[in-house]
Amino acid sequence: xxSVLIGVGQAGGKLARELVEYDERMGFGSxxxxxxxxxxxxxxxxxxxxxVLIGQDRVKGHGVGGDNELGAEVMQSDxxxxxxxxxxxxxxxxxxxxxxxxxxxxxxxxxxxxLTRELKRIYxxxxxxxxxxxxxxxxxMYQVNxxxxxxxxxxxxxxxxxxxxxAFRSVGxxxxxxxxxxxxxxxxxxxxxxxxxxxxxxxxxxVVDSSEIINTLRSGGIAALxxxxxxxxxxxxxxxxxxxxxxxxxxxxxxxxPDATDADAAxxxxxxxxxxxxxxxxxxxxxxxxEETGSLQVRGGDFPLSSDRIATLVLLGGVERSERLETFLQxxxxxxxxxxxxxxxxxxxxxxxxxxxxxxxx
Numbered sequence: 344x345x346s347v348l349i350g351v352g353q354a355g356g357k358l359a360r361e362l363v364e365y366d367e368r369m370g371f372g373s374x375x376x377x378x379x380x381x382x383x384x385x386x387x388x389x390x391x392x393x394x395v396l397i398g399q400d401r402v403k404g405h406g407v408g409g410d411n412e413l414g415a416e417v418m419q420s421d422x423x424x425x426x427x428x429x430x431x432x433x434x435x436x437x438x439x440x441x442x443x444x445x446x447x448x449x450x451x452x453x454x455x456x457x458l459t460r461e462l463k464r465i466y467x468x469x470x471x472x473x474x475x476x477x478x479x480x481x482x483x484m485y486q487v488n489x490x491x492x493x494x495x496x497x498x499x500x501x502x503x504x505x506x507x508x509x510a511f512r513s514v515g516x517x518x519x520x521x522x523x524x525x526x527x528x529x530x531x532x533x534x535x536x537x538x539x540x541x542x543x544x545x546x547x548x549x550v551v552d553s554s555e556i557i558n559t560l561r562s563g564g565i566a567a568l569x570x571x572x573x574x575x576x577x578x579x580x581x582x583x584x585x586x587x588x589x590x591x592x593x594x595x596x597x598x599x600x601p602d603a604t605d606a607d608a609a610x611x612x613x614x615x616x617x618x619x620x621x622x623x624x625x626x627x628x629x630x631x632x633x634e635e636t637g638s639l640q641v642r643g644g645d646f647p648l649s650s651d652r653i654a655t656l657v658l659l660g661g662v663e664r665s666e667r668l669e670t671f672l673q674x675x676x677x678x679x680x681x682x683x684x685x686x687x688x689x690x691x692x693x694x695x696x697x698x699x700x701x702x703x704x705x
Contacts, residue, residue, distance in 0.1 A: 344373060344438045344439055344536075344537045344539075344540040344541070344553040344556055344557075345373060345375050345436050345437055345438045345439075345541070345553075346373060346374060346375065346437070346438065346439045346440065346441055346537055347374075347375055347376045347377070347378075347429070347432050347433055347437055347439075347440050347441070348362055348363065348374060348376070348377040348378070348440075348441050348443055349377070349378050349379075349380060349425070349429075349440065349441070349442050349443065349458065349462075350377065350378070350379040350380065350390075350443045350444070351379075351380045351381070351418075351442060351443065351444040351450060351451045351454045351455045351458060352380075352381060352386075352414075352444050352445055352448050352449070352450035352451025352452070352454065352455070353381065353383065353386045353445070353448060353450070353451070354444065354445025354447075354448060354451055354475055354522075355379070355380075355442075355443040355444040355445060355451045355455065356379035356380075356381060356386060356387065356390050356394075357522070357526060358443050358445075358473070358475070358526050358529060358530070359377050359379060359390075359392075359443045360377075360379075360390055360391065360392075361526040361527060361529070361530040362374060362377075362443070362529075362530045362533060362534060363377050363391070363392065364530070365530040365531065365534040366534055366537070366538070369534065369538065371534065371537070371538035371541060372541065373534070373537035373538045373540075373541055374537070375432070375434075375436070375437060376392075376429075376432035376433075377392040377393075378392065378393050378394070378395060378425070378428045378429060378432070379392065379393070379394045379395070380394070380395045380397060380418075380425050380450075380454065380458070381394070381395075381396065381397070381406075381450055382396070382397055382398040382401075382402050382404070382405075382406050382407050382414065382417055382449075382450045382454075383404065383405060383406035383450070384396055384404035384405075386406070393428050395421075395424050395425050395428050397417050397418060397420075397421035397424060397425070397454075398413075398417035398420070398421060401413070401416075401417055401420075402417070406449065406450065407449035407450055407453070408449060409448060409449040409484050409485075409488065410449050410453075411448070411449045411450075411452040411453030411488045411491065411492060412453060413449065413453065414448075414449040414450040414451070414452065414453025414454045415453035415454060415456070415457050416453075417450070417453075417454065418450075418453065418454035418455075418457040418458055419457050422457070422458060422461045425458060426461070426465065433466055433468070437468055438468060438469075438540075438553045438557075439468055439469045439470070439471055439553075439557070440462055440466060440468060440469070440470045440471070441471050441472070441473050441533075442455050442458055442459045442462070442470065442471070442472050442473070442500070443455075443472075443473045444472070444473070444474055444475070444492075444496075445474075445475045445477070446474045446475060446476055446477065446488065446489035446492045446493055446496070447475075447476070447477035447481060447484075447485030447486070447488050447489045448485070448488065449488070451492075452488045452489060452491070452492035453488075453492065455472065455474070455492070455496055456472075456492060456495040456496040456498075456499045456500075459472060459496065459499040459500050460499045463499070463500075463501070469501040469502075469557055469560070470500060470501055471500055471501055471502050471503070471504060471560065472496050472497070472499075472500035472502070472503040472504065473503075473504050473506070473529075473533065474492070474493065474496055474503055474504070474505055474506070475505075475506045475508060475525075475529075476489055476493070476505060476506065476507045476508060476509075476671060477489050477508060478507075478508040478509045478512060479509055479674060481508075483678035483679075483681060484678075486671075486674055486675045486678040486679075487675055487678050487679045489671075489675060490671070490672055490674075490675025490676065490678075490679065491675075493505075493671075493672070493675075497563075497564055497565055500563075501560065501561075501563060502560035502561075502562075502563050502564065502565075502566045502660060503564070503565055503566065504533070504566045504567070504568060504599070505565055505566070505567060505599060505600050505668075506525070506529055506599040506600070507599065507600050507601065507667060507671070508521075508525060510598065510599060510600070510601050511524065511525040511528050511529075512524075512525065528570075529599070531570065532568050532569075532570045532599065532656065533568065535570070535612075535614060535646075535654065535656055536556065536568060536612070536656055536658060538646070539551045539556075539612045539614065539646040539656070540552050540553035540555070540556055549622070549625065549643065549644040549645055550644055551610070551612050551642075551644035551645070551646055555610055555642050555644065556610065556658065558608070558640075558642070559608045559609065559610040559640075559642060559658050559659075559660045560608075560658075560660045561608070561660070562607040562608060562660050562661040563660075563661070564607075564660070564661050564662075564663050565600070565603075565661070565662050565663050565665070565668065566658065566659060566660050566661075566662065567598050567599050567600035567603040567606075567658075567659045567662050567665070568598070568599045568656065568657070568658050568659070569592075569593035569594050569597045569598035569599070569655075569656065569657040569658075569659075570593050570597050570654065570655070570656055570657075571588075571589040571590075571591075571592035571593040571596075571597045571654070571655055572589060572652045572653060572654040572655070573585045573588060573589050573652060573653055574651065574652055574653075575615050575616065575619045575650070575651060575652050575653040576619065577618075577619065578619075579618060579619055579620060579621040579622075579624075580621055580623075582615075582619055582620070582621050582624060582653055583621045583623055583624035583627065584624075585624070585653045586613055586620075586621060586624030586625060586627075586628050586653060586655065587624060587627060587628055587631065589613075589653060589654065589655035590611065590613075590628040590631060590632065590655045590657065591631070592655075593655045593656065593657045594632065594635060594636075594657045594659075598657070598659075600662060600665055600667055600668065601667050602665055602666045602667040603659060603662040603665035603667060603668070604635055604636055604659075604662075604665075605636060605637055605662065605664045605665070606636040606637070606638050606659040606660060606661055606662050607638060607640065607660055607661025607662075608638055608640035608641070608642075608659075608660040608661060609632050609633075609636050609638055609640070609641045609642070609657060609658065609659050609660070610641075610642045610643070610656075610657070610658040610660075611625070611628055611629050611632050611641065611642070611643040611644075611655070611656070611657055612643075612644060612645070612646050612655070612656040612657075612658070613625050613628070613643075613644075613645045613646065613653065613654070613655050614645070614646040614647075614648045614650070614653070614654040614655070614656070615645075615646075615647075615648060615650055615652060615653040615654060616647070616648070616649065616650060616651070617645075617647040619653065620645045620647075620653070625643055625644070625645055626643065628643070628655070629641055629642075629643035632657060636659065
């Protein structure tokens with residue numbers, strides 16, 4: 344699937360860079376262009392593609408400080424600058440646009456939904472969101488921002504592919520190390536998904552093309568992407584169990600949104616050496632995904648790729664009934680209520696100058 348990426352905010356820009364680098368390293372050629380958008384000048388400096396600094400008249404290049412309402416206002420005012428940067432990138436062969444953002448900050452969570460709405464108004468290709476949920480140990484502001492952004496982003500995008508930070512972070516990792524490893528994992532999954540719709544090498548017995556991805560995401564709402572891999576045997580028949588086990592792991596333990604198994608539609612992609620992919624295994628795994636998701640719209644196919652491993656991707660469309668998602672939304676709601684209660688209990692700072700609790704020095 345030939346795609347253009349737009350990274351919004353700090354997290355969005357970093358993930359877009361990781362996706363570009365992965366696509367170039369693998370030689371897929373699926374990413375046809377990338378642009379990064381931010382309100383903080385320093386967050387744009389190390390990105391190897393075109394950048395757009397918005398909100399200069401409001402925040403002077405210093406960011407919005409986690410205020411996603413301000414992030415939305417700034418994007419609304421400066422959308423034309425972003426659209427100008429896309430000139431010549433969204434061309435006739437472009438099959439999708441991905442707006443990439445962390446949902447807990449200010450610029451990304453506020454600006455991404457606004458930009459997505461405008462892109463859908465102008466371009467006649469699917470506009471998808473790739474959103475990152477904050478971990479449960481991140482502050483209440485991030486939970487509230489993400490809760491508000493999630494509902495808006497999912498409404499505006501043709502589909503919102505969600506990544507839960509807690510699904511990837513390892514025990515003992517620093518915040519920086521955790522984000523770097525999460526970006527690497529996401530880039531591998533999404534990069535393979537986009538490449539599977541391209542003719543890379545070999546001829547698949549059951550072709551997976553861009554239309555399969557688009558049809559899987561057609562129902563809109565929230566999407567999730569699972570991944571798992573295993574060593575492959577030279578003979579295809581010996582890899583039937585490997586395909587089944589990686590499919591189970593991809594859906595049940597390797598998903599970007601854990602516990603999301605009920606879905607409106609699904610796409611199973613088995614990647615590996617052409618001679619090592621067992622057709623019986625792919626079909627058996629497809630039927631298992633059908634039973635596990637409760638969906639009658641489960642597509643499946645293989646992706647020829649020079650590798651000594653078998654890798655399985657499971658893309659799920661329409662997973663709003665996920666228990667993990669319900670838990671997060673409740674967490675965001677609780678955080679918002681705590682903020683409101685805390686604001687009501689806090690004393691007006693101006694009153695500190697008139698009360699009698701502290702003696703005047705003079």
